[in-house]
Amino acid sequence: MVVTVPLGVLQGRAEVSAVTFTPELSLEKKRAIACIGMGTENKVVMRFETPFWPKNRRFLQCTDQRFRFLNLGPYGKPNVLIGHVAPPYGEGFLDLTHEKGSY
Numbered sequence: 564m565v566v567t568v569p570l571g572v573l574q575g576r577a578e579v580s581a582v583t584f585t586p587e588l589s590l591e592k593k594r595a596i597a598c599i600g601m602g603t604e605n606k607v608v609m610r611f612e613t614p615f616w617p618k619n620r621r622f623l624q625c626t627d628q629r630f631r632f633l634n635l636g637p638y639g640k641p642n643v644l645i646g647h648v649a650p651p652y653g654e655g656f657l658d659l660t661h662e663k664g665s666y
Contacts, residue, residue, distance in 0.1 A: 570601050602650025609644045616644070628652075 623632040629652035635643040
């Protein structure tokens, strides 16, 4: 059987974990699960009236390592970009304001 559950559940950080394995996971697998890290990745969907980027390019390069951009035009969603903010930079987004220079 293939089981997919959030890493936090496997690591026992979930408030209520009803996941049990029979037979129990090996010590090697438990150690591997404990060593896996995770972080917050934020996604921002932006829709524009007209694109200012190359229409057929799927991924847009950015000189700021905090951000990655995906053009949804080639996937049937014209004028839409998705901005990804990867760990560790995704932490703290909920506390940001719209004021200039807040990020």
